Amino acid sequence: MNNISHKITINFKQENRKISLDVPEGENILQHFEKSGEKLPFSCRNGCCTTCAVKIISGTIDQSQGIGLSKQMQSRGYGLLCIAIAIAQAELETQEDDEVYELQFGKYLGSIKNKAGNPFDI
Template identity: 30%
Template sequence: MTSDATHKVTVANRGDRELSVADGENIADACEAAGIAIPIACRYGGCITCAGRLVSGSVRQPKGTALNKRQSQDCYILMCVAQPKEDCVVEVGVETHTNLYRNPFLGPLK
């Protein structure tokens, strides 16, 4: 049995564009279909090229992705595998990626 449910996903840092994402669809595919450019590489959660930060709402995301524990705790998601469970706001862009990585020579993230 398939579901016709959709969830509204607002993509911050891309003009606060709103998408309608079908149940079971990942956010990256919905962005591409709507003409919203986000960086994507592996398409299976094996890298962090498409990482975004979940500002509100919740997503289904498989365990064993390239996100480490800190990144997951800081609400980062991989948009190529993240499927919204409810209406969400996600942040993408340079501002989001700035705190995604930790340079060990610069000390701990704040």
């Protein structure tokens, strides 16, 4: 049995507090915090929507199961809590609603035009 665990600290910006837990290696970080009674932001739980996005302040998380965050966003230090697996000590910071979604998709959504024009311009 693997008894290794890693200290994961989450700076929960929306609630202005820091939470630290020892998460067993290989365990899902969001689920472990929830089991401990900590309700963190999430929606799809499938690595797709970015509701659970965090900024990785220090350390490392395994987020190889996620498809909702581009390699470019990952290289800028963002991660998704719902698919994050504990593999080392890490400090993470929750993001404001839609902050990461806008960074990743905003430029594309803003450029979408159809031949009939924008229905919101009426």
